[in-house]
Amino acid sequence: MTEPIAPSATAPAATLPTNPTTMTTAATGDLQEAFFSAMALLGKADFRLDAKFKRYASLRATLERNGTTLRANVSDGYAAGGRDVLVGLALDLTARVFRMHVPDNAYTQAYYIFRKQKSASDLNSALKKSRGRKRHLRAQGKWHDLNDIVLRMTREHALLQTLSVPKIGWNTKGGKRILGFYDESAHEILINENLDQKLVPFYVLEYVVFHELLHAKHPVKHGRERRTVHTAEFKAEERQYPLYKEAMAWLARNRVDRDWD
């Protein structure tokens, strides 16, 4: 038997925003990824996660914490909102379960607006407004300067030359599992500070930066389409990193979980 050690957070119920007959199948992977993004942003990366879409009649969403596991049950009505709405929902519920301040950003705004069922143009202007907010990024680490790496990689790799170069910084809240994170809303990359160590080969750090730069190159399509983070095209480009096999082998040897990045 499991007992929740923190109260569950619950979003208010509302009516479905879309006609259920036109809704595409909700993808659990998208929801899992949204929660992992939220957990990375809130510094709760080391929790296990079980997130599922449910066919609720209303826009219900709950999150419960049992020890080191977070269990989310979310109405599949939220799937139609796209990634920003799902990350916003995950941020709201996760912050509340941990009794943290709920961040006011593009994601949570998208979530609140979706819940209020405002029009798509309202959503876009709200997203644009909140993009003005700045996060302080520190690219210079103890051993490596991330700006140098990005500068060199965008020069050296033909497939990155058309990229609008994102900002990059070290992430001190990434936990052990999340190596890198591309924040699409802010066009910023965060790299786990644990990679700024002498014992981590340079090509492993470079590979993680390369991977996140590819996320910046392949923005996720919003809307009703099923979202695939690592498309076949993405994976084919990723393999063009010259030391791809070596980097993967090092990560496997050192038992670095890459279940989400």
Ligand SMILES: [Zn+2]
């Ligand atoms: Zn990835």
